[in-house]
Amino acid sequence: MPLNDTDLKRLARLARIRLEPQELASLAPQFAGILDLIQQLQAVPTQGIEPLAHALDLEQRLRADEVTEADGRALFQPLAPEMEQGLYLVPQVIE
Amino acid sequence: MDWEVVIGIETHAQLATRSKIFSGASTRFGAEPNAQACAVDLALPGVLPVLNRQAVEHAIRFGLAVGATVAPRSVFARKNYFYPDLPKGYQISQYERPVVSGGAIRFFSAEQEKTVRLTRAHLEEDAGKSLHEDFQGRSGIDLNRAGTPLLEIVSEPDLRSAADAVAYARALHQLVIWIGICDGNMQEGSFRCDANVSVRPVGQDELGTRCEIKNLNSFRFMEKAILYEVRRQIRTLEDGGSIIQETRLYDPERDETRAMRSKEDAQDYRYFPDPDLLPVRISEDWVAQVRATLPELPADMRARFVQSYGLSAYDADLLTGSQALAQYFQTLHQLLGGDAKLCANWVCGEFLAALRRSEREVQEAPVTPQQLCDLLRRIQDGTLSGKMAKELFDVLWQEGGAVDALIAQRGLSQISDAGVLEQIIDALLAAHPAQVAEFRAGKDKVFGFFVGRAMKACAGRANPEQLNALLRQRLAG
Numbered sequence: 001m002p003l004n005d006t007d008l009k010r011l012a013r014l015a016r017i018r019l020e021p022q023e024l025a026s027l028a029p030q031f032a033g034i035l036d037l038i039q040q041l042q043a044v045p046t047q048g049i050e051p052l053a054h055a056l057d058l059e060q061r062l063r064a065d066e067v068t069e070a071d072g073r074a075l076f077q078p079l080a081p082e083m084e085q086g087l088y089l090v091p092q093v094i095e
Numbered sequence: 096m097d098w099e100v101v102i103g104i105e106t107h108a109q110l111a112t113r114s115k116i117f118s119g120a121s122t123r124f125g126a127e128p129n130a131q132a133c134a135v136d137l138a139l140p141g142v143l144p145v146l147n148r149q150a151v152e153h154a155i156r157f158g159l160a161v162g163a164t165v166a167p168r169s170v171f172a173r174k175n176y177f178y179p180d181l182p183k184g185y186q187i188s189q190y191e192r193p194v195v196s197g198g199a200i201r202f203f204s205a206e207q208e209k210t211v212r213l214t215r216a217h218l219e220e221d222a223g224k225s226l227h228e229d230f231q232g233r234s235g236i237d238l239n240r241a242g243t244p245l246l247e248i249v250s251e252p253d254l255r256s257a258a259d260a261v262a263y264a265r266a267l268h269q270l271v272i273w274i275g276i277c278d279g280n281m282q283e284g285s286f287r288c289d290a291n292v293s294v295r296p297v298g299q300d301e302l303g304t305r306c307e308i309k310n311l312n313s314f315r316f317m318e319k320a321i322l323y324e325v326r327r328q329i330r331t332l333e334d335g336g337s338i339i340q341e342t343r344l345y346d347p348e349r350d351e352t353r354a355m356r357s358k359e360d361a362q363d364y365r366y367f368p369d370p371d372l373l374p375v376r377i378s379e380d381w382v383a384q385v386r387a388t389l390p391e392l393p394a395d396m397r398a399r400f401v402q403s404y405g406l407s408a409y410d411a412d413l414l415t416g417s418q419a420l421a422q423y424f425q426t427l428h429q430l431l432g433g434d435a436k437l438c439a440n441w442v443c444g445e446f447l448a449a450l451r452r453s454e455r456e457v458q459e460a461p462v463t464p465q466q467l468c469d470l471l472r473r474i475q476d477g478t479l480s481g482k483m484a485k486e487l488f489d490v491l492w493q494e495g496g497a498v499d500a501l502i503a504q505r506g507l508s509q510i511s512d513a514g515v516l517e518q519i520i521d522a523l524l525a526a527h528p529a530q531v532a533e534f535r536a537g538k539d540k541v542f543g544f545f546v547g548r549a550m551k552a553c554a555g556r557a558n559p560e561q562l563n564a565l566l567r568q569r570l571a572g
Binding site (some may be wrong): 014016028030051053055056058059060061062065066067068071072073076082084085087088089091092093094 | 112113114118119120127128129130132133134137141145146147148149150170175177178179191218225226227230232233234235236237238248365366370372373374375376442523566
């Protein structure tokens with residue numbers, strides 16, 4: 001199943017990956033291969049089968065509603081490239 | 096052309112938990128920036144989410160309160176998008192198997208009980224907060240809110256006017272507070288609504304293209320935003336244009352909605368089951384336990400007030416505005432031993448008005464049900480006129496005290512002694528022979544003159560019905 005450049009560019013934008021034009025050419029057949037694989041999977045008859053939500057046949061453990069984490073700001077913030085007044089700074093985003 | 100308005104509401108109710116939905120960080124409002132963002136909330140490598148039992152229980156509670164189906168097995172999914180206040184690059188939400196499906200909200204609008212069907216209610220985590228001012232060319236990110244548990248409640252497009260949409264949102268707001276799953280504080284963002292609005296020609300089955308108005312954080316703005324959006328869509332269509340499906344933001348200062356994201360940027364969230372979280376099993380026992388602790392719901396209480404107390408639907412709706420108010424009314428009614436209508440009039444009237452004036456909650460009211468009951472007794476036995484009782488209520492509210500002591504102190508009691516009233520009337524008739532003659536000649540208006548003078552003569556303390564009767568009797572000669 002071939003993918004055109006528009007689809008590829010859109011995927012790249014959604015994934016926030018910058019693609020050079022020459023990369024597009026080599027990626028197209030790779031993606032087509034992945035999609036072929038998916039198509040094979042989709043050909044398997046699945047009527048009456050409960051969709052699988054998790055590979056493990058277990059159920060989620062729940063925790064009690066208790067505050068167990070102390071203020072770790074002093075520990076975590078030095079990891080960030082930029083911070084000010086306790087805030088993590090990022091390139092400006094405007095809605 | 097006549098247009099029909101179609102509205103559906105999505106609400107994010109912040110669940111009342113101490114800790115976050117997937118981490119042990121505190122959810123307390125107003126902390127120093129990032130002081131409540133732990134390694135899980137920051138999405139540091141190697142961390143795993145662990146689900147908060149209380150958040151699931153709140154969702155179950157909501158499901159039961161709206162008569163919905165609570166899923167025996169529920170699944171969490173990743174909703175993928177990039178924004179700096181979402182450090183993982185995805186929000187943990189629910190997609191195919193939400194905890195709650197179906198159900199309905201009953202509400203009261205324009206003196207009518209209406210019902211809106213719910214599509215679903217699912218659990219998810221909140222994102223952080225972005226601050227765009229104060230940092231040149233930078234945005235500041237506070238992740239204290241990241242991971243706060245939310246219940247997203249989605250209604251069917253059953254609403255047909257801005258007023259109904261607001262009435263629905265108010266009823267939902269009242270309900271989540273009532274059942275104790277959300278504090279309902281809109282200023283702090285604990286209850287946020289988005290409205291999906293479209294219009295279609297009356298009689299058309301197919302829905303028009305909708306726009307989503309985001310972040311309506313007050314009921315007043317919600318109504319104004321919808322009214323504006325409906326006008327905009329109708330104007331666009333009547334001018335031969337078409338509506339583009341988009342997200343719009345309401346600007347209260349200019350009273351208009353503006354496009355936020357265009358369709359070109361439409362998100363593709365690529366939902367898939369979160370491999371970090373196993374499916375959640377909700378046993379019948381758990382559901383039964385939650386059901387056992389559910390209080391009488393506002394709509395049921397409203398119906399009971401109408402049926403067993405004979406109150407109007409309007410009064411019953413006002414009285415069930417909050418659990419505390421309904422409790423106040425019921426305590427008062429019990430103390431007084433009946434006369435629900437009198438209790439309702441006073442609670443909906445003077446009491447609510449005084450609460451609003453002083454910006455207080457029911458629990459902080461300075462007049463207790465016992466004090467109000469004492470006051471109402473003195474109305475019932477004729478000691479106080481309605482007007483006097485209102486004056487005394489203000490005194491009780493401002494200064495406190497015991498009703499009977501205040502009546503004695505202030506000489507407030509009503510004059511119902513026929514002898515005293517007759518004396519006043521006779522003196523009045525003797526002093527105004529001309530007016531007496533006019534009245535007897537058929538000029539009925541003069542009656543008011545005598546009532547006024549008589550009331551003045553006894554400083555307003557005369558029992559009005561009695562005064563009227565005696566006056567008519569004496570004037571008739």
